[in-house]
Amino acid sequence: MTPQDTLQEAKIFGDGLGRVAVRAITPNIFWLTHCLGVLAQDYYKEYFAVLPNAADYAGDRIVDYPFSAFLIVDEKSLLIDTCGPKQKEAFLDAVQFCLDGRQLDYIWISHVELPHAGNTGALKQIWPSSQVVTVAGGENYELHGLENALTAAPSDVIDLGEHSVEMVDALFVDHGLSQWLFERKTGMMFTADWAHNLHEPAKCHCFKFLDEMFEAGYDAKTHVEDIKVNAWYQFPWLAWCDADILCEAIDDLFDQYDVKILAPSHGNPIRKDFKQFIPALRDGMRMAAEMPFSHVL
Amino acid sequence: MIRHVIDDLYQIGEHVETEHGLEAILTYVILNDGNPLLIDCGSHIHRDSVMAQLTELLGEGIPEFLFLTHSELPHAGNIAAITEKWPDIKVIVSNVMLPYIEVLPVLPLEQITQVVPGTKIEMSGRTIEFVDALLKDQPGSHWVHDSRTGALFTGDGFGYMDTAEGSQSVVDGSDAGSAGDVSQAAFEAYHKIAFRFLRWIKPERIAADLRKMFAKRNVQVIAPIHGNAITVNIDKHLDSLIGALTAVNKSYRK
Numbered sequence: 122m123t124p125q126d127t128l129q130e131a132k133i134f135g136d137g138l139g140r141v142a143v144r145a146i147t148p149n150i151f152w153l154t155h156c157l158g159v160l161a162q163d164y165y166k167e168y169f170a171v172l173p174n175a176a177d178y179a180g181d182r183i184v185d186y187p188f189s190a191f192l193i194v195d196e197k198s199l200l201i202d203t204c205g206p207k208q209k210e211a212f213l214d215a216v217q218f219c220l221d222g223r224q225l226d227y228i229w230i231s232h233v234e235l236p237h238a239g240n241t242g243a244l245k246q247i248w249p250s251s252q253v254v255t256v257a258g259g260e261n262y263e264l265h266g267l268e269n270a271l272t273a274a275p276s277d278v279i280d281l282g283e284h285s286v287e288m289v290d291a292l293f294v295d296h297g298l299s300q301w302l303f304e305r306k307t308g309m310m311f312t313a314d315w316a317h318n319l320h321e322p323a324k325c326h327c328f329k330f331l332d333e334m335f336e337a338g339y340d341a342k343t344h345v346e347d348i349k350v351n352a353w354y355q356f357p358w359l360a361w362c363d364a365d366i367l368c369e370a371i372d373d374l375f376d377q378y379d380v381k382i383l384a385p386s387h388g389n390p391i392r393k394d395f396k397q398f399i400p401a402l403r404d405g406m407r408m409a410a411e412m413p414f415s416h417v418l
Numbered sequence: 419m420i421r422h423v424i425d426d427l428y429q430i431g432e433h434v435e436t437e438h439g440l441e442a443i444l445t446y447v448i449l450n451d452g453n454p455l456l457i458d459c460g461s462h463i464h465r466d467s468v469m470a471q472l473t474e475l476l477g478e479g480i481p482e483f484l485f486l487t488h489s490e491l492p493h494a495g496n497i498a499a500i501t502e503k504w505p506d507i508k509v510i511v512s513n514v515m516l517p518y519i520e521v522l523p524v525l526p527l528e529q530i531t532q533v534v535p536g537t538k539i540e541m542s543g544r545t546i547e548f549v550d551a552l553l554k555d556q557p558g559s560h561w562v563h564d565s566r567t568g569a570l571f572t573g574d575g576f577g578y579m580d581t582a583e584g585s586q587s588v589v590d591g592s593d594a595g596s597a598g599d600v601s602q603a604a605f606e607a608y609h610k611i612a613f614r615f616l617r618w619i620k621p622e623r624i625a626a627d628l629r630k631m632f633a634k635r636n637v638q639v640i641a642p643i644h645g646n647a648i649t650v651n652i653d654k655h656l657d658s659l660i661g662a663l664t665a666v667n668k669s670y671r672k
Contacts, residue, residue, distance in 0.1 A: 138518050235521075261436050266491060291614075295554075357550075416552065417549050
C-alpha cells in the first residue's frame with residue numbers, strides 16, 4: 122500500500138488506545154488520526170454525562186472523538202501537531218509511512234497540550250534537524266518540552282515548495298498560546314480545537330471524511346448539534362459571551378481566507394464543498410453560546 | 419524553595435524567566451496530619467529540585483493524593499517521578515479530562531479518579547472541594563478548595579508575573595517580596611497570555627461568577643500555580659484580578 126492509496130481507504134497502525142490511521146486528503150496532504158473505535162463507549166460515557174442532553178451522546182448513539190495531526194509533503198515537509206504519547210509508536214510509524222523515506226523538516230505545534238504536542242521529543246529523535254515551530258507570545262516553551270522552538274505570529278509564512286502555510290490568528294481557543302494554519306495551494310484551514318463534529322464507530326465512521334460520513338447516514342442536523350456540543354465542552358468561556366460577536370468573527374475569517382478544506386484536530390475533515398458548511402459552523406457556535414452552563418461556583 | 423503559606427500548607431517549586439517577568443511553577447503541599455496532599459507536581463525541567471523539596475518537606479510521609487488542576491506539563495510534569503517514589507498515590511482529575519490521552523502514560527489508568535465539580539472529600543477534619551475552574555486553558559481543569567486553610571487552589575487562574583524580589587516571598591503583607599500586594603498590571607501581564615478567550619467575553623459576566631465563587635466559601639488564601647500564594651487582602655486581589663481581566667478584554671477593542 123502506498124501513501125496515496127489512502128485517498129480511498131485508511132491504513133491503520135497499532136490498535137486499541139494507541140491506534141493511528143492515515144488518510145490522504147490530497148496526494149500530498151495526509152490526515153493522521155487516533156480515535157477509540159469500539160472502545161469509545163467505555164471512555165466517553167462519563168465525559169458526555171454532564172451534557173443537558175447526555176442521553177443523545179451516551180445512550181443509543183455512542184460517539185467517538187478523534188485526535189488528529191496533518192502532514193504536508195512537498196520539497197519540504199511540515200507536520201501539524203503530533204498526537205499524544207499514548208499513540209507514540211503507531212504515530213511515528215504513520216509519519217514514516219507518509220514521508221516514504223523523506224525527511225521531516227518542520228514540526229508545527231498549534232498549542233502545547235499533550236494530544237497536540239506530546240510526541241515532539243520522539244519526532245526530534247528520529248529527525249534531529251527538524252525545526253519545531255510554535256506560537257509567539259512570551260511562553261517559556263522549555264516547560265512544555267518544546268525547547269529551541271522557532272516562534273511564529275499570524276501572517277508569517279513557511280514555504281514548502283508548491284505548498285506554503287500561513288499562520289492564522291486562532292479565534293476560538295482553550296490554551297492562550299494557540300495558532301491556526303492556512304495552506305494556500307489547497308485552501309486547507311487547520312482550526313485546532315474548533316469546528317469539529319463527532320462520529321459513530323458503530324456506523325463505520327472512523328477514519329472517514331465528512332462527505333463519506335454523509336454517504337453513510339450522517340446528516341446536517343446532527344452535524345450542527347455536534348459542533349454545538351463540542352464547542353460547549355471545549356470553550357466553557359462561551360458562558361460569558363455574546364453570540365453575535367462570535368458569528369461576525371466566523372464570517373470575517375471565511376471572508377479573509379478562501380477555505381476549501383477544513384481540517385480540525387478533533388473532527389472528520391471536510392474535503393469537498395466546504396462553503397456549504399459555513400452556516401453550520403456559525404449556527405453551532407451560536408447555539409453553544411446560548412446553551413446553559415452549569416458552573417459549580 | 420520551600421515556603422510556609424499558612425497552617426499546614428506549603429508551596430514548593432521554582433520560577434522561570436519569561437519575556438514578561440518571572441513565572442512561578444509551583445506545587446502546593448498540605449501536610450494533613452501525616453496524610454499529605456499534593457496539588458499539582460511541577461515541571462519536568464525542575465524534577466530534581468521538586469523531588470528534593472518534597473522529600474525534605476515530607477520526610478517519611480507518604481502522600482495519599484495528588485490533585486491535578488489540569489494535566490499540562492508545567493502542572494503534571496513530574497508525575498512519573500512522583501509515582502515512581504510513591505507508587506500507591508491516587509491521582510484526582512476533572513471529569514472532563516480524558517486521562518488515557520491527556521495524562522502522561524506513566525501510571526495505571528485505574529489509579530486516576532475523575533471527579534465532577536461539586537465533589538467533596540472529607541479527610542482528617544477538613545473538606546476538600548472540587549469546583550469549576552473559571553479561568554482555565556484546558557477544558558479538563560478544576561479548582562480545589564481546602565476548608566481548613568481556606569486555600570483556593572486556582573491552577574492557571576490568578577497567575578502573575580513576578581520580580582526577582584517579589585518571587586522570594588509569599589504575598590503575606592510583609593515588606594519583603596511583593597510588598598504586600600500583587601498589582602493589577604502583574605495579573606494582566608499573565609492573563610493576557612494565558613487566556614486569549616478574554617477577547618470575546620463580557621467582563622462583567624465572569625466577574626459576577628468569580629464574586630459568587632468567593633462569596634460562597636471561606637477563601638483565606640489564593641493559591642495559583644504561576645504565582646506565589648496570596649494570604650492577605652483577598653477581596654482587594656479579587657478586585658485587581660477582575661480589573662486585569664477587564665483590561666485584557668479592552669485591549670482587543672483598540
